[in-house]
Amino acid sequence: MDKHFGKVFSPSDLREIRNDFPILKVKIKHRPLVYLDNAATSQKPQCVIDALDRYYSHYNSNVHRGLHELSELATTAYEQSRQRVAHFLKAKESCQIIFVKGTTEAINLVAQSYGRPLLKKDDEILITALEHHSNIVPWQVLCEQTGAKLRVAPINLQGEVIQEEYEACLSEKTKIVALAHISNALGTILPIKAMIAKARAVGAITLIDGAQAIPHLRVDVQDLDCDFYAFSAHKVYGPTGIGVLYGKKELLEAMPPYQGGGEMIQSVSFEKTVYQNLPHKFEAGTPHIEGAIGLHVALDYLHSLGYEGIAHQEHELLLYATELAHKHHLRIIGEAKEKTSILSFMVDNIHAHDVGTILNHYGIAVRVGHHCAMPLMEFFKVPSTVRASFAFYNTQDEIDALFEVIPKVREVFQ
Amino acid sequence: MNDELAELYQELIMEHNRHPRHYGVLAPCTHQAAGFNPLCGDQIKLRLQIENDLIMALMFEGKGCAISIASASLLTEALEGKSLAEAHELFTLFHETLTGQPESSHHSARLGKLAALIGVQAFPSRVKCATLAWHTLEAALANKDTPVSTE
Numbered sequence: 073m074d075k076h077f078g079k080v081f082s083p084s085d086l087r088e089i090r091n092d093f094p095i096l097k098v099k100i101k102h103r104p105l106v107y108l109d110n111a112a113t114s115q116k117p118q119c120v121i122d123a124l125d126r127y128y129s130h131y132n133s134n135v136h137r138g139l140h141e142l143s144e145l146a147t148t149a150y151e152q153s154r155q156r157v158a159h160f161l162k163a164k165e166s167c168q169i170i171f172v173k174g175t176t177e178a179i180n181l182v183a184q185s186y187g188r189p190l191l192k193k194d195d196e197i198l199i200t201a202l203e204h205h206s207n208i209v210p211w212q213v214l215c216e217q218t219g220a221k222l223r224v225a226p227i228n229l230q231g232e233v234i235q236e237e238y239e240a241c242l243s244e245k246t247k248i249v250a251l252a253h254i255s256n257a258l259g260t261i262l263p264i265k266a267m268i269a270k271a272r273a274v275g276a277i278t279l280i281d282g283a284q285a286i287p288h289l290r291v292d293v294q295d296l297d298c299d300f301y302a303f304s305a306h307k308v309y310g311p312t313g314i315g316v317l318y319g320k321k322e323l324l325e326a327m328p329p330y331q332g333g334g335e336m337i338q339s340v341s342f343e344k345t346v347y348q349n350l351p352h353k354f355e356a357g358t359p360h361i362e363g364a365i366g367l368h369v370a371l372d373y374l375h376s377l378g379y380e381g382i383a384h385q386e387h388e389l390l391l392y393a394t395e396l397a398h399k400h401h402l403r404i405i406g407e408a409k410e411k412t413s414i415l416s417f418m419v420d421n422i423h424a425h426d427v428g429t430i431l432n433h434y435g436i437a438v439r440v441g442h443h444c445a446m447p448l449m450e451f452f453k454v455p456s457t458v459r460a461s462f463a464f465y466n467t468q469d470e471i472d473a474l475f476e477v478i479p480k481v482r483e484v485f486q
Numbered sequence: 487m488n489d490e491l492a493e494l495y496q497e498l499i500m501e502h503n504r505h506p507r508h509y510g511v512l513a514p515c516t517h518q519a520a521g522f523n524p525l526c527g528d529q530i531k532l533r534l535q536i537e538n539d540l541i542m543a544l545m546f547e548g549k550g551c552a553i554s555i556a557s558a559s560l561l562t563e564a565l566e567g568k569s570l571a572e573a574h575e576l577f578t579l580f581h582e583t584l585t586g587q588p589e590s591s592h593h594s595a596r597l598g599k600l601a602a603l604i605g606v607q608a609f610p611s612r613v614k615c616a617t618l619a620w621h622t623l624e625a626a627l628a629n630k631d632t633p634v635s636t637e
């Protein structure tokens with residue numbers, strides 16, 4: 073892991089990187105696993121798996137609660153992870169990093185702790201038509217609670233947010249703007265820096281759902297000038313069950329706690345409880361300690377590979393797969409100019425579920441369904457799509473394997 | 487093609503998927519329900535005309551994978567003219583068969599054409615597709631108005 077790779081991974085780099093992921097040697101139905109479902113969750117490198125093992129074998133203990141050696145080790149490792157994340161996102165201070173269960177919890181936290189006390193009837197929350205359900209439903213709940221209205225900025229047929237329409241949706245009524253950085257169903261990269269500036273110009277605060285972005289793009293929260301940024305560790309080669317909410321300090325400080333319990337208090341009496349300062353105010357209960365430790369190692373791993381090499385490799389895979397998709401006359405859903413390594417498609421009018429079952433029979437793991445974006449499927453008038461999502465450890469051979477099955481699918485459904 | 491796949495997508499299934507029977511809107515009808523499989527977005531509407539506990543007519547419409555459409559089509563064929571008691575019994579047999587219950591090995595004769603869906607056994611994630619129409623039927627018979635979900 074100390075090794076640093078070049079801006080373009082060489083074939084031997086790629087072999088070495090692939091070897092870092094033990095699961096890629098697994099066989100499915102006697103064939104090598106072809107894992108093309110990275111947008112759902114990424115695989116974990118050995119160093120992350122080892123870090124979890126080391127924690128449980130050598131210093132498992134609760135954090136912020138004990139004076140004994142193990143507790144100090146665990147607390148230090150947990151807090152070092154917070155610093156690592158802060159550094160990774162270019163946050164000013166590590167107290168702006170709140171550990172949560174994942175992107176979903178981060179968005180719910182902002183909706184309930186920031187939005188609920190503040191929003192009034194007829195205030196507006198603006199999202200886009202390509203959001204994941206976890207960036208739709210928490211706002212709908214908030215609208216029900218406060219009488220605020222949810223507005224949706226539309227997209228075009230390529231799957232890009234129509235910027236003029238987005239601007240037209242913004243007004244002094246807009247209080248919160250919540251945007252995906254990258255669409256999980258289409259791969260579209262949103263021009264969020266400009267979109268954040270426009271939201272700020274009408275006085276709205278912004279939340280960026282970065283679940284799909286952190287695996288692919290370098291993010292600088294100060295440069296973006298977003299108010300909140302959320303992501304999940306499991307999509308960036310880290311463990312499940314942990315994620316991050318970054319927030320601007322003055323906002324986080326003014327917000328009430330999201331949940332009550334241990335860890336988040338300074339003192340408790342039946343008359344009055346004093347909450348902890350940031351970030352602990354938002355971390356009630358025993359946190360996902362090994363998750364934070366694993367996330368730290370995952371971010372180190374990503375750093376050692378470098379985003380240049382990752383982006384180059386993933387872009388090559390996307391181009392290769394897109395070319396094959398055209399060759400096989402597949403209908404591609406989502407053809408934004410700026411997109412990451414996600415290819416959503418339909419095979420004629422064969423239901424994605426049937427395609428997925430047949431692909432699985434050849435050891436190929438893709439996601440089929442509505443990708444937690446049912447309004448988006450409605451827009452494209454498809455019930456569901458097949459989604460292949462590539463990570464830097466995937467190969468052209470694996471993409472070949474995917475497309476070799478397409479004629480077999482058509483044979484069954486001819 | 488692989489054996490399990492061939493068993494799943496056997497000719498009768500594919501034929502019912504291409505040309506579903508009793509497809510459309512039954513009007514008037516005495517019972518109806520909508521069923522939804524949130525995992526894959528399959529949606530089915532089932533309408534029935536029931537008189538004196540007999541299913542006189544039934545029709546379905548909807549969108550879905552080959553298994554859910556074929557299963558709905560086979561259901562409408564199997565249940566036309568049957569009593570409600572027979573319908574419930576068939577559902578129990580069918581469900582036990584798909585989920586591979588031990589007692590189900592004797593069911594296939596009584597299932598008739600529905601036995602074509604036995605291949606689903608090898609694909610646990612597809613059982614919900616095959617049972618969607620049947621859950622919708624249960625909802626229609628109970629006259630529940632809210633859409634049923636197989637989750």
Ligand SMILES: Cc1ncc(COP(=O)(O)O)c(C=O)c1O
Binds near residue numbers: 315
């Ligand atoms: C764009 C986007 N937002 C939010 C989420 C939710 O992430 P999680 O389930 O880890 O909370 C996902 C992942 O499914 C996603 O792709």
